[in-house]
Amino acid sequence: MSVGQVLENIPIAPLTTLGVGGTARFFMEAQTDRDVESAVAFAQQHALPLFPLGEGSNILVPDAGIKGVVLKMSLQDIRIEEDGDSVLLIAGTGVPWERVVSEAAARGVFGIENLAGIPGSMGGAAVQNIGAYGAEFADTFEYADSIDSITNAQRRVNRADASFAYRTSIFKKNRSLIITRVALRLAKQAIPNTAYADLESARAEGVPLTLPTDIVRAVRSIRARKFPRDVGEGTAGSFFKNPVLPQEKFYELAKHFPDMPAFPQKEGTVKISLAWLLDHVLSLKGFSIGRARLYEKQPIVIVASAGARAAEVDALATEVARKVFLATGIHIEREVETFGSYE
Numbered sequence: 075m076s077v078g079q080v081l082e083n084i085p086i087a088p089l090t091t092l093g094v095g096g097t098a099r100f101f102m103e104a105q106t107d108r109d110v111e112s113a114v115a116f117a118q119q120h121a122l123p124l125f126p127l128g129e130g131s132n133i134l135v136p137d138a139g140i141k142g143v144v145l146k147m148s149l150q151d152i153r154i155e156e157d158g159d160s161v162l163l164i165a166g167t168g169v170p171w172e173r174v175v176s177e178a179a180a181r182g183v184f185g186i187e188n189l190a191g192i193p194g195s196m197g198g199a200a201v202q203n204i205g206a207y208g209a210e211f212a213d214t215f216e217y218a219d220s221i222d223s224i225t226n227a228q229r230r231v232n233r234a235d236a237s238f239a240y241r242t243s244i245f246k247k248n249r250s251l252i253i254t255r256v257a258l259r260l261a262k263q264a265i266p267n268t269a270y271a272d273l274e275s276a277r278a279e280g281v282p283l284t285l286p287t288d289i290v291r292a293v294r295s296i297r298a299r300k301f302p303r304d305v306g307e308g309t310a311g312s313f314f315k316n317p318v319l320p321q322e323k324f325y326e327l328a329k330h331f332p333d334m335p336a337f338p339q340k341e342g343t344v345k346i347s348l349a350w351l352l353d354h355v356l357s358l359k360g361f362s363i364g365r366a367r368l369y370e371k372q373p374i375v376i377v378a379s380a381g382a383r384a385a386e387v388d389a390l391a392t393e394v395a396r397k398v399f400l401a402t403g404i405h406i407e408r409e410v411e412t413f414g415s416y417e
C-alpha cells in the first residue's frame with residue numbers, strides 16, 4: 075500500500091480482527107497530518123463520507139462494503155515529555171495501543187498498565203474509551219488533536235470536553251473529528267491499581283504486582299487465557315456492552331437472579347455482567363448462527379470462523395439481544411460498531 079495514493083475496491087476484512095465483510099469503495103493511508111488533510115480533501119471533492127480506520131479490532135464491516143473513503147490511520151510518532159510529577163506521552167493515532175502500554179511501562183510510569191493486552195490503536199482507544207481491570211483510557215487522557223473532516227479546522231479536545239463515559243467519547247458522537255495525536259498524563263509515583271479480582275488472585279499466587287512492567291505482564295497473561303486470539307478465528311472482543319441499570323430495575327432482576335454479579339457505579343446505577351446472564355440464565359455459550367458463535371470461554375465475545383459473513387455475525391448479535399430482552403427485559407447495546415454507517 076502506498077501512502078497518499080487513492081486505491082479502489084479494497085477488501086477491509088483482512089484489516090479487521092473479526093475478518094468479515096466487503097470492500098471499501100476508496101481506500102487511503104495517512105502517515106502524517108498532511109496525508110489526513112489530503113484524504114479529507116479527496117472525500118470532500120467526491121462528496122463521500124470519510125471513515126478513519128485504526129487496527130479494526132472493534133468494527134463489523136458489512137458484506138456490502140463501505141460506500142465512502144476508508145482512511146487507514148498510520149501516524150506512528152511517539153514521544154514522552156517530562157512534566158513535574160508526571161510525564162506526557164504523546165503519540166500518533168496509528169501507534170498500536172500495546173506499544174503505548176509497553177513504552178509507558180518501560181519508562182516506569184503508571185496509569186495505563188491495567189489496559190495491557192487490548193488490541194487496537196491509540197486512536198481507537200480514545201474513541202472507545204477502552205477499559206479493563208479497573209482502569210479506563212479516560213483516567214489518563216490529557217488532550218487529543220484532531221482535524222474536522224467537514225470544516226477542515228484543526229481542533230484540540232481537552233479532557234473537560236471529551237465526554238468520556240462507558241465505551242464512548244465525544245469522538246464517537248462527533249464523527250467528523252479525525253484524531254491525529256493523543257496525549258496521556260502518566261504518574262511517576264507508584265499508584266498500582268490491583269484490586270480487580272483476577273489481579274488479586276494473581277497476587278495471592280505470588281505474582282509480583284509492584285512495577286508497571288509487573289502489572290503489564292500479569293494482565294497480558296490473564297487476558298491470554300480469556301480471548302480466542304490463538305485459535306485462528308475472528309473476534310472483536312466483547313461484542314456487547316455490559317448493561318448499566320437504574321437501581322430499581324437491578325433490584326427487580328436480582329430477585330430472580332440473586333447470584334448475578336453486580337458492580338455499583340458512581341452515578342448510582344448498577345453494572346451487571348452480561349457474560350453471566352448469557353451463561354447462567356440463557357445457557358448460550360457456543361450458541362451459533364451459521365459460522366458465527368458465542369465464544370465458549372467468554373460468551374460476551376462473538377467468534378467468526380473461516381468463511382463467516384458479516385450478516386451471520388449481525389444475525390447472531392440480533393438474536394442474542396432478543397433472547398436477553400425476553401428473559402430480562404433489558405435492551406443490550408453493541409460495543410462493536412457497524413463500520414461505515416454512523417447512525
Ligand SMILES: Cc1cc2nc3c(=O)[nH]c(=O)nc-3n(C[C@H](O)[C@H](O)[C@H](O)COP(=O)(O)OP(=O)(O)OC[C@H]3O[C@@H](n4cnc5c(N)ncnc54)[C@H](O)[C@@H]3O)c2cc1C
Pocket residue numbers: 091125126127128129130131132133147167192193194195196197198199200201202203204205206245251252253254301302303309310311312411
Ligand atoms: C480480543 C479483543 C479483546 C478486546 N478487549 C477489550 C477490552 O478489554 N476493553 C476494551 O475497551 N476494548 C477491548 N477490545 C475492543 C478494541 O480492542 C478496542 O475498542 C480498540 O480500542 C479499538 O481500536 P482500533 O484501533 O482497532 O479501532 P477500530 O476498530 O479500527 O475503530 C473503532 C472506531 O474508532 C474510529 N477511529 C479509529 N481511529 C480513529 C481516529 N484516529 N480518529 C477518529 N476515529 C477513529 C473508527 O472509525 C471506528 O469508529 C477488544 C478487542 C479484541 C479483538
